[in-house]
Structure formats: C-alpha cells, structure tokens
Amino acid sequence: xxxxxxxxxxxxxxxxxxxxxxxxxxxxxxxxxxxxxxxxxxxxxxxxxxxxxxxxxxxxxxxxxxxxxxxxxxxxxxxxxxxxxxxxxxxxxxxxxxxxxxxxxxxxxxxxxxxxxxxxxxxxxxxxxxxxxxxxxxxxxxxxxxxxxxxxxxxxxxxxxxxxxxxxxxxxxxxxxxxxxxxxxxxxxxxxxxxxxxxxxxxxxxxxxxxxxxxxxxxxxxxxxxxxxxxxxxxxxxxxxxxxxxxxxxxxxxxxxxxxxxxxxxxxxxxxxxxxxxxxxxxxxxxxxxxxxxxxxxxxxxxxxxxxxxxxxxxxxxxxxxxxxxxxxxxxxxxxxxxxxxxxxxxxxxxxxxxxxxxxxxxxxxxxxxxxxxxxxxxxxxxxxxxxxxxxxxxxxxxxxxxxxxxxxxxxxxxxxxxxxxxxxxxxxxxxxxxxxxxxxxxxxxxxxxxxxxxxxxxxxxxxxxxxxxxxxxxxxxxxxxxxxxxxxxxxxxxxxxxxxxxxxxxxxxxxxxxxxxxxxxxxxxxxxxxxxxxxxxxxxxxxxxxxxxxxxxxxxxxxxxxxxxxxxxxxxxxxxxxxxxxxxxxxxxxxxxxxxxxxxxxxxxxxxxxxxxxxxxxxxxxxxxxxxxxxxxxxxxxxxxxxxxxxxxxxxxxxxxxxxxxxxxxxxxxxxxxxxxxxxxxxxxxxxxxxxxxxxxxxxxxxxxxxxxxxxxxxxxxxxxxxxxxxxxxxxxxxxxxxxxxxxxxxxxxxxxxxxxxxxxxxxxxxxxxxxxxxxxxxxxxxxxxxxxxxxxxxxxxxxxxxxxxxxxxxxxxxxxxxxxxxxxxxxxxxxxxxxxxxxxxxxxxxxxxxxxxxxxxxxxxxxxxxxxxx
Numbered sequence: 001x002x003x004x005x006x007x008x009x010x011x012x013x014x015x016x017x018x019x020x021x022x023x024x025x026x027x028x029x030x031x032x033x034x035x036x037x038x039x040x041x042x043x044x045x046x047x048x049x050x051x052x053x054x055x056x057x058x059x060x061x062x063x064x065x066x067x068x069x070x071x072x073x074x075x076x077x078x079x080x081x082x083x084x085x086x087x088x089x090x091x092x093x094x095x096x097x098x099x100x101x102x103x104x105x106x107x108x109x110x111x112x113x114x115x116x117x118x119x120x121x122x123x124x125x126x127x128x129x130x131x132x133x134x135x136x137x138x139x140x141x142x143x144x145x146x147x148x149x150x151x152x153x154x155x156x157x158x159x160x161x162x163x164x165x166x167x168x169x170x171x172x173x174x175x176x177x178x179x180x181x182x183x184x185x186x187x188x189x190x191x192x193x194x195x196x197x198x199x200x201x202x203x204x205x206x207x208x209x210x211x212x213x214x215x216x217x218x219x220x221x222x223x224x225x226x227x228x229x230x231x232x233x234x235x236x237x238x239x240x241x242x243x244x245x246x247x248x249x250x251x252x253x254x255x256x257x258x259x260x261x262x263x264x265x266x267x268x269x270x271x272x273x274x275x276x277x278x279x280x281x282x283x284x285x286x287x288x289x290x291x292x293x294x295x296x297x298x299x300x301x302x303x304x305x306x307x308x309x310x311x312x313x314x315x316x317x318x319x320x321x322x323x324x325x326x327x328x329x330x331x332x333x334x335x336x337x338x339x340x341x342x343x344x345x346x347x348x349x350x351x352x353x354x355x356x357x358x359x360x361x362x363x364x365x366x367x368x369x370x371x372x373x374x375x376x377x378x379x380x381x382x383x384x385x386x387x388x389x390x391x392x393x394x395x396x397x398x399x400x401x402x403x404x405x406x407x408x409x410x411x412x413x414x415x416x417x418x419x420x421x422x423x424x425x426x427x428x429x430x431x432x433x434x435x436x437x438x439x440x441x442x443x444x445x446x447x448x449x450x451x452x453x454x455x456x457x458x459x460x461x462x463x464x465x466x467x468x469x470x471x472x473x474x475x476x477x478x479x480x481x482x483x484x485x486x487x488x489x490x491x492x493x494x495x496x497x498x499x500x501x502x503x504x505x506x507x508x509x510x511x512x513x514x515x516x517x518x519x520x521x522x523x524x525x526x527x528x529x530x531x532x533x534x535x536x537x538x539x540x541x542x543x544x545x546x547x548x549x550x551x552x553x554x555x556x557x558x559x560x561x562x563x564x565x566x567x568x569x570x571x572x573x574x575x576x577x578x579x580x581x582x583x584x585x586x587x588x589x590x591x592x593x594x595x596x597x598x599x600x601x602x603x604x605x606x607x608x609x610x611x612x613x614x615x616x617x618x619x620x621x622x623x624x625x626x627x628x629x630x631x632x633x634x635x636x637x638x639x640x641x642x643x644x645x646x647x648x649x650x651x652x653x654x655x656x657x658x659x660x661x662x663x664x665x666x667x668x669x670x671x672x673x674x675x676x677x678x679x680x681x682x683x684x685x686x687x688x689x690x691x692x693x694x695x696x697x698x699x700x701x702x703x704x705x706x707x708x709x710x711x712x713x714x715x716x717x718x719x720x721x722x723x724x725x726x727x728x729x730x731x732x733x734x735x736x737x738x739x740x741x742x743x744x745x746x747x748x749x750x751x752x753x754x755x756x757x758x759x760x761x762x763x764x765x766x767x768x769x770x771x772x773x774x775x776x777x778x779x780x781x782x783x784x785x786x787x788x789x790x791x792x793x794x795x796x797x798x799x800x801x802x803x804x805x806x807x808x809x810x811x812x813x814x815x816x817x818x819x820x821x822x823x824x825x826x827x828x829x830x831x832x833x834x835x836x837x838x839x840x841x842x843x844x845x846x847x848x849x850x851x852x853x854x855x856x857x858x859x860x861x862x863x864x865x866x867x868x869x870x871x872x
Contacts, residue, residue, distance in 0.1 A: 044068055044165055045174070046284030046597055050268050053292050053592065056258035059265035061272075062281040065255070067177030069188055071161040077193055078176060080234035081200035082164065085225045087121040088232055091156055095122045095147035122147040124203070125163045169199060170206035171252060183211060185253035193235065193243040197225040198250070211250035219248050261296050263444030263454045264289060264590060271591065284597030290438040290590050290605075298804035299429045299441035303773075304347050306797035307446050308411070310775065311423040314785060315385035315392070319406035320422070323353060330355070330404065333369060339407075340367035346447040348411040349420055354402050362398050364410065372417060374410065379419035388785035426778055428455035428569045429797060431771040431805065434577035436607040437586035437703075440769065441801070453778070456569050460553065461774060464563035464790065465523045465734075466572055466752030466761040467544075469579065471561050472520055473707060473715050474543035475531045481847050482517040482718055483830030486527040493529075493558065503529050503562060506753075515830050517841075521721040521733035523751060525562055532561035546621060546706040547575035548585050563754060572763050573772035579719065579748075580765040581610035582817075583619070583712035584703040608703035613713055613815045620704045710819040710844045717814070717842055719748030719764065728837055729827060734791050735762065741799045742766075746811050749798070751790030756783035760793035767812045769805045773798045821845050826853035 047062030071079075083090055119127070126146035150159060169179040179199045180188045191199070201221035202209055211218035223244055230240040268287050272280035323331055323339065331339075336353045343351040352372065356363040360376040379401045384392030395401050401419065402408055411420040423446055431441040444454035453459070476482070488511045492502045503525050510526070519527035532540055541556045549571060555564045567575075574588055587607060594603040611617050722733035724745055734751040749764020758780060763772040773794045776784060784793055820842055827837040834853030 043283065043597065045282040047282070048269075048272060048280050048285045048287065050265050050287045050289060052258065052261070052296070053288065053290055055288070056293055057255065058257050058259060058261045058289070058291075059268070060255040060257075061265075061269050063172060064174050064282065065172050065178040065182060066165070066174040067181060068165050068175065069177040071157055071164075074164065074176065074188060075191065075196065077229075077234065078188060078191065078196040078200070079160070079164070080232070081196045081225055081229055082121075082203075084228040084232045084234055085200050086124070086203060088228075090121050090160070093120060095149075095151035096120060096144055119143070120147060121163050122150050122159055125159060125166065126150055128163075128166050128168075167203050168206055169202045170210045171212065181255075182253055183250040185251075185256075192246070193226075193239060194222065194246045194248060195250075197229065197243060198222040198248060201225045211248060212252055215248065215250070218250070222248060259293050259297050260300060260448075261289075261291055261442070262448030263456065264291060264296075264439070264442045266448070266452065266454065267442075267457070267590060272594075286595040286599075287591060288593045288595070290433075290592050291441055295431065295441040295801075295805055296443075299431060299443045299801050302797040302800040303427050303429050303443045304446060305800065306773075306775065306794075307423045307425060307427050308348075308420065309796065310425055310784070310788070310793060311421065312381050314388060316379075316382035316401065316419070317385045317421055317424075319354075319402065319408050320351070321407040322405055323407060324405035326403065326405075328405070333365070336365050337367060337369050340365070343367070343407070344449055346422055346450045349409045349422060350411065352408055352410050354404050354406045354408060357398050357402050357404050360398060362402050364408075372410075374417060374419065378410075378417060382419055388783060422450065424777065425775060425784070426451065426455060427773065427775040427794075427797065428459065429771065429773050429801060430456045430569045430573045431769055431801065432573055432577060432586075432588055433768055434580040434586065434610060434765065434770045435768065436609045437574070437577070437588040438592070438607065439588055439590040440805070441771075442590070451778075455774065455778075458568070459774070459778070460566045460568055461759045461776065462563055462566050462754040463572060464752035464754040464759060464761055465525075465528075466750055466763050466772075466790075467563040467565060468520060468523065468528050468561070469715050469719060469750055470544055470547055470549075470575060471528055471532060471540050472516060472718070473579075473711060474540045475516070475535050476714055476844075477543070477707065477711055478535045478539065479847070480516060480531070480534070481830075481841075481843055481849075482515065482714055483825050483841050483843075483849060484516045485513040485830050486516060486519055486524075486530050488512060488514045488519065488524050488527050491526050491529060501558070503559075515827070517718050517721055518726065518729065518731065520718050520750075521725065522731060523722075523734045528561040529558060532558055546585070547578050549575060563752060569772045569774045572761070573770050576749075576763045576765060576772065577610075577770045578706060579712050579716045580770050581712070582613040582615070582709045583705055583707040584610035585706045586610055586703045609701055611702045611705070613709045613817050615702075615709070617702060617705045619708050620706060708819070708844075709817040713814060713817050713820055714842055714844070716748055716765070719750060720745065721748075722750055723747055723764070726827075726839065728839060735764065735795060737791060737795055738764070738799050738802070742802060742806065744806070744811050746813070747802070747806075749795075751795065753789040757785065757788045757793075758783045760784055760788060760790045762790050762795040762798040764798065764802075766802055766806045767809050769802070771798055771801060771805070773801075819845050821848060823848045825849060829853040 044066055045062075045064050046066045046068070047060050047064060049057060050059040050061070052058050123143050123146075126143050154162075165175040165177070167176075168174055169176070169182075171182050173179040173182040176188055176199060179202070180186050180191055180195075183199070184191065184195055186195075198211055198218055198221070201218070201224065204221070208214060209218050209221045226235070226240050226243050229235045230237065235243070268289060269280075272285060272287060276283065276285070323336070331353075336355070340351055340353060345351065350366065352364040352366055354362050355365050355371070362374045362379075364372040364374055366372060376395075376398050379398065380395065382401045383394050386392055409420045409422060410417045412418075426445050427443075428445065429441065429443045430439065432439050442456050444456045444458075445451050472480075475484075488505070490502065490504070490510060492500050495501050505525050514522075514524065514527065516527075516531070518524075519531075537556050537558055537560060540560060541551075541554045544554050544560075544565070545551055549565065549567055553566050554560065557564065570588060574586070578585055586609070589605055589607055591603070592605050593601050596602050723735040723738045725732040725736060725739070735749050738747060738749065739745075744766075747764060747766045749762055752761030752763070753759070759774060759776040761772065761774050763770075765771070775794045775797070821844075822840050823843055824833055824838050825831060825841045826833050827839050829836075830841075831849045831851050831853040836853065
C-alpha cells in the first residue's frame with residue numbers, strides 16, 4: 001500500500017511539475033508568439049488577374065494560384081475527405097488532440113519509428129500562417145500554443161475554411177479551389193468523389209503524391225483517403241468501391257483565358273508593379289482593361305496573317321533544325337516526341353519533324369506522336385529564299401522543299417495544314433478611340449513568346465509619308481488651302497558644302513502644278529518639300545509637337561517633310577486621332593479600373609475627352625505656334641509620359657549621294673538618305689495608365705484643343721481622298737485598296753514607306769476608331785524588299801482589322817464646323833470655276849478663292865484655201 005501511495009504522490013508531483021513546465025515554457029515563448037487575432041482579418045495571397053472590357057480573363061500573374069471558396073461552397077464530401085485524413089476529431093478537440101497524440105505514440109513504439117502524424121488541422125493552420133517548416137521542439141511547442149489560441153479566437157468553421165483555402169496542394173496550387181482547377185480544370189462543385197479524395201491526400205506530401213508527376217503514388221494515396229472516409233462512415237461501401245475502381249486522370253490546367261493579349265497584359269503588369277510593387281502579385285488585384293475580345297482577336301489575326309503573307313512572298317528559308325541526314329540512322333519515335341515537346345509553338349505555327357519525304361507527299365510527326373501527311377500542294381509556294389529581293393525556282397516535288405530528319409513548321413489554313421516558317425519580319429498594330437484615347441486593340445509583334453519587345457510602344461521608327469498630313473496641317477494653318485497649287489516637278493536643293501539634295505517622287509512621275517489635296521492623296525514628295533520650304537522647317541517642327549510628338553525625335557531639316565522623324569506606332573495613332581476627333585490631343589490609356597480583393601474600386605480612369613467638331617473651345621496654341629515657351633508648356637502638361645518614353649537622341653547621318661527611288665514603290669514615300677536618322681530602337685514602355693487629375697482642373701473634362709476644329713476637318717477630308725480618290729479627278733489615292741475592300745466613304749488614312757522600304761506604315765481612321773499599322777525588320781539595316789511599301793505591306797493588316805472594327809457601324813458624316821464653307825472650284829487651277837472641270841471644295845471661311853480661273857483664247861486666221869491657223 002505504501003508503494004501505491006508513494007507512486008500516487010510521485011504521479012501527482014509529476015503532473016504539477018509537468019503543468020508548471022508547460023506554463024514556464026509558455027511564458028518563455030509567449031513574447032515570440034504572434035497575435036492570432038490577425039486571422040480574423042487575414043488576406044490570402046491571390047494572383048493578379050487582368051480582364052478585358054467585357055470582364056473576360058486575359059492574363060494572370062503571380063506564383064501562387066488561389067481561388068478562395070467559402071465553406072458553404074465546398075462539397076460536404078470534400079470536407080469529409082480532409083477531416084477523415086487529416087483530423088477525424090476536429091470538431092471534438094480544442095486545438096490539440098490527446099487521443100490522436102497517444103495513438104501516434106503507440107504506433108510509433110510498435111513500429112520503431114513515426115508512422116502517423118498527430119498534428120490537428122488547427123496546428124497545421126498555425127504552422128502555415130505563423131511558423132517555419134523546421135522540425136524542432138521549440139517550433140512544435142509554439143505550434144501547440146498557437147493552436148489553443150486559435151481555437152479560442154475563431155470558430156471551428158472559420159478555422160476549417162481558412163485551412164482549406166490556405167493549404168499548399170502542389171503545382172503552385174494553394175487551397176482546394178485552385179487545386180480543382182489546376183489538376184482537373186473544374187470548379188470544386190464539379191469534382192467527383194475520386195477527385196476529392198485525391199486532393200485531400202495531397203497535404204501530407206504535395207510533391208510526392210502529385211498526380212501529374214507521380215500518378216501511381218497519387219492513386220495509392222487516393223485509395224487510402226477513400227478507405228479512411230469509409231472507416232469514418234462518410235461514404236458507403238458501394239461509393240467506396242466505385243470511387244476506388246475509377247481511373248485517376250489529372251493534367252496540368254493553366255488559368256483559362258478567353259483570348260490572347262500578351263503585349264497589353266505585360267503593359268498592365270509593369271504598370272501594377274509601378275503602383276504596388278511586388279504586392280501586385282499577391283494582393284488579389286483585378287485589373288480591367290479597355291480592350292475587347294472581338295477587336296483584339298481581329299488585330300492579332302490581321303497582324304499574324306499579314307506577316308505570314310509577306311513571308312511567303314519572299315520564299316522559304318529552309319528547316320529550323322536537321323535531326324538526322326539521309327544516310328544517318330533515323331530517330332526513334334520517342335526521341336522525336338521528346339524533342340518536339342521542348343520546342344515552343346509561335347502563334348499559329350506548330351513544330352513537326354519530317355519522317356518521310358517522297359513524290360508528292362511528306363509524312364510528319366507532331367509532339368504527341370501523331371503522324372500527319374503533308375501534300376506537295378501545301379508547300380508549292382516555297383521557292384528558295386535568296387535575299388529580300390530574289391527567290392529561286394518554284395519547287396516541282398516534295399523533296400525540293402523538305403527531307404526526312406528536318407524539323408519544320410506547319411500551320412492550319414482553313415481545314416488543311418500547310419508548310420510555314422517562323423517569320424523574320426515583324427509588325428505592330430494599335431487601335432484607339434479618338435474620343436478619349438481608350439486603347440481598343442494592341443499587338444506588339446507576331447508572338448509574345450517569340451519576342452517580348454513591344455513594337456507599339458518601344459519601337460521608334462521613321463514615319464515616312466505617314467508624317468505628311470501633319471506637315472500639311474501646319475501649311476494650312478499658315479494660310480494655304482486644299483486648293484493651293486504646288487509644283488510637282490523635280491527639285492534640287494543646295495544643302496551646303498557643295499552638296500545637293502534631289503528628293504524624288506516614287507514612282508518618279510511628275511505632273512506640274514497640282515492642288516494640295518491631290519499632292520497629299522498621291523503622296524507627292526516634291527510637293528510636300530515645297531510646302532515645307534514655304535512655311536519654314538522650324539515652324540513645321542514646332543507644329544508637330546501639337547500632336548504629342550516628342551521634340552527630341554523631330555529632325556529640323558527639310559527631309560522632315562518626307563518622314564525623317566521617328567516615332568512609335570502609338571504616337572502616330574495618337575497624332576491621327578487629332579484629325580479624327582476635331583483637333584483634341586487625347587491621352588491613350590489601357591486600364592479602365594482596378595479592384596482590390598474585396599471588389600472595391602481603388603482606381604478608375606477619368607480620361608480627358610475630345611469635344612468634337614462643333615464645340616466652341618479655344619485652341620491652346622497661338623495662331624502661329626511660334627512661341628516656343630507655349631509649345632514647351634503644352635508638351636509638359638499633356639505629353640510628359642510620351643516624351644520620357646521616346647527620349648532617344650537623333651543623330652543626323654549625312655550622305656552626298658541619295659539612293660534612287662524604287663519605281664516599284666507606288667506609295668511615293670521614300671525618305672532621302674541625306675537626313676536619314678540613326679535612332680535608338682528601344683524606348684521604355686510609356687506609363688499610359690496614369691491619369692493625374694491635378695494636371696487639368698476637374699471642372700474641365702476636355703483634352704487640350706491643339707488645332708482648330710476647322711483645320712482638323714480639312715485634313716480629315718483630304719485623308720479621305722487618299723482612300724476614295726477624287727470624283728472626276730482621274731486619280732486614285734495611295735490607299736485606294738481600302739475603298740475597294742471596305743466599301744465606305746467615311747474612312748481616311750495615309751501610307752508610309754521609308755528609304756529602301758525599311759519601314760512600311762498605314763495609319764487611318766473610321767467612325768470611333770483610329771488605327772496604325774507598322775511592318776519591318778527589327779534590324780534597321782534590312783529593308784522589306786522589292787515591291788514592298790505601305791500600301792502593299794502594311795495596309796492589308798489595317799483593312800482586315802477595320803473590317804471587324806467597323807462591322808455593323810453605319811456610315812457617318814463628320815459634322816461641319818461653323819467656320820467651314822463649301823465653294824466650287826476649278827480642278828486645274830484651284831480658283832473659282834472658269835469653264836473647266838470643277839468640284840466642291842472646303843475652306844476655312846476667309847481663305848476661299850476670290851479670282852476666277854481663265855483660259856487663254858486663241859486667235860485664228862483663215863487662208864485663201866479655207867484652212868484655219870492659230871495666229872500665235
């Protein structure tokens with residue numbers, strides 16, 4: 001009895017000593033324990049999502065994929081699967097489970113090592129939120145104390161909901177919502193019992209039981225979870241057998257995007273990092289952009305198809321890789337499949353390996369091991385590329401083009417596969433709303449994975465004849481009219497140092513005196529040079545800044561008239577918007593609003609808008625634009641971001657022997673190399689989404705009025721002639737293809753081609769849309785080749801995009817400003833009619849012609865034979 005008594009006393013002492021030790025340990029660790037009350041306001045790390053204007057997902061950024069789900073949204077069987085596997089007594093204990101701990105100890109003693117975990121869900125939550133994963137006694141003690149604190153601070157349901165949304169489940173998936181999408185491409189409500197059990201088995205070892213990498217291990221673990229559910233009577237025997245016998249099919253599912261807009265998404269990412277730093281990736285921001293699915297898809301297709309068409313016109317450059325040659329041992333199927341899985345696809349281009357080539361057909365293998373027959377008709381176009389101006393003979397059989405062992409590229413054309421290749425040329429398209437500057441579509445290149453260089457915002461290229469409307473606008477503001485005659489005859493200018501400059505038309509044809517409208521429509525180079533000489537280079541250079549063009553990118557030489565200045569496609573589109581909206585310089589933007597993780601709007605774009613053609617708003621510049629101080633102030637006020645984005649210095653590269661114009665270039669856009677500029681090709685992405693309301697008083701909703709509405713109306717109408725020509729004039733503008741294909745008279749635009757066709761452009765407008773397209777090589781030294789110019793190389797993409805952009809929109813008439821009058825003129829002289837061909841022309845009131853055109857009357861005499869002769 002004494003022994004029992006002493007044993008009892010010892011036990012009591014040990015108990016109190018244990019309690020004291022635990023209390024002492026708690027007091028020792030208490031200063032290091034975090035405040036668990038923060039869990040009541042916890043913000044789960046969630047990726048940033050980027051949406052279209054319609055609210056469709058276009059991109060997601062952030063290492064962690066998480067889709068928060070409330071407990072009510074979770075299927076009961078999924079909850080039961082986790083409870084059965086991780087903590088069957090969750091609703092019975094208070095953070096620690098003594099029975100579970102005792103059971104784990106007994107099993108460990110019997111097996112000689114730890115076989116079961118004893119951590120409750122609450123302990124796991126404490127570890128995930130507050131502690132490191134290190135396995136030490138101190139960390140375990142902290143975990144236990146925090147679990148008790150958590151149980152006192154939160155309800156069981158709150159703990160379980162946090163746990164199921166926080167737990168890491170492999171493949172960058174955090175929480176059950178993300179895991180359902182990552183492994184099965186489903187919402188949690190759509191999961192089967194088998195899939196629920198697989199997910200519930202992951203917390204123990206997310207990497208080892210990953211069903212994508214280790215499907216056999218995942219299957220065993222899934223069955224273990226199902227058995228535990230059966231033991232806990234969460235499922236019936238029949239449900240257990242059905243789920244156990246079902247196959248486990250899991251694949252990695254990327255976030256489902258509605259359409260691709262990678263270049264714009266990258267602009268959003270950079271802007272969000274500028275605003276929020278690295279928290280942009282984890283705070284669950286939702287960014288809504290200004291682009292729409294229909295227009296962005298149309299823009300992507302237009303650019304890619306146009307690049308491919310250009311590429312095919314210049315021949316086939318051969319295979320991407322040669323895996324084996326004729327006499328060498330062909331690769332095995334698995335070797336080919338493994339190789340192709342490591343080759344990225346670019347846009348519509350798919351890699352394939354030729355396994356057999358003979359006669360009229362080649363046999364290909366794709367990355368999934370599928371065999372594909374490619375007929376000779378699919379490669380008939382593939383004349384060998386020699387250089388940008390020459391190709392070899394047309395192929396006659398398959399082996400003239402491809403051979404076994406070659407890795408090539410193919411793409412779908414309709415229902416058929418055709419031979420293709422990764423293009424060397426590249427292109428860009430930007431479309432915006434001229435009313436407020438909202439970007440409707442943006443394509444920075446053929447494929448973002450091929451090149452992340454955004455040519456819309458970063459590529460500073462010579463403008464060619466795309467600049468002529470702005471120079472003519474300066475001439476009109478100086479006093480010229482659309483009926484002013486300019487001489488279309490060769491011109492030679494002395495540029496000093498014994499050197500001369502002789503700009504030429506392309507093609508090199510000359511028609512004598514022509515009206516300014518005709519000179520713009522036909523893109524006559526010598527006429528725009530004469531206009532520049534008339535108004536002065538400095539006046540024109542200063543005037544260009546009204547349209548948002550950075551001063552440092554504007555060359556102050558007479559070749560400025562031919563497009564020697566260099567701008568980005570975005571800057572050109574912004575400039576053309578001034579003509580389309582009544583003379584207002586809008587700020588392009590691409591973020592309409594930003595929401596935080598609660599759905600609250602933390603940013604909403606408030607763009608300054610164009611008032612239109614009939615508003616009585618004064619122009620912010622003086623009538624002559626000679627005040628450089630005023631010009632600078634306006635640039636600082638409204639164009640700081642564009643100026644900073646294109647701060648590349650221009651260096652004049654002079655040469656005494658200008659290259660002759662290419663007669664095949666029908667766009668009349670050659671830039672003489674006398675003043676061709678060397679330009680830094682890379683400029684920072686402009687921070688366009690930032691709109692500082694402090695720049696303009698809140699009461700003023702309008703963008704700066706940089707040219708008069710009357711002047712904008714005249715240039716817009718002249719640009720329509722570049723497409724539609726002039727009724728009765730006997731000429732078509734350089735953009736006539738748009739009139740043929742779009743069949744509407746409310747569109748206008750201008751071609752542009754630089755020297756040696758290094759850059760080709762088409763910029764123009766339609767109702768509520770301004771679009772600019774550029775195509776060329778990123779290497780400035782390389783030209784597009786013979787026969788390539790703005791009309792042939794860039795305009796097709798513009799037309800194909802505008803077909804979609806203008807589809808369903810009624811033809812619109814531009815409102816006529818009150819200062820515009822219409823006067824009938826003689827088409828030959830630009831004066832009042834005098835008996836010849838005539839047309840109605842627009843004028844700013846007070847500039848209309850007052851003299852009448854006249855023709856000399858010949859004096860005739862009749863000789864004795866009755867024959868009539870001119871006396872003079």
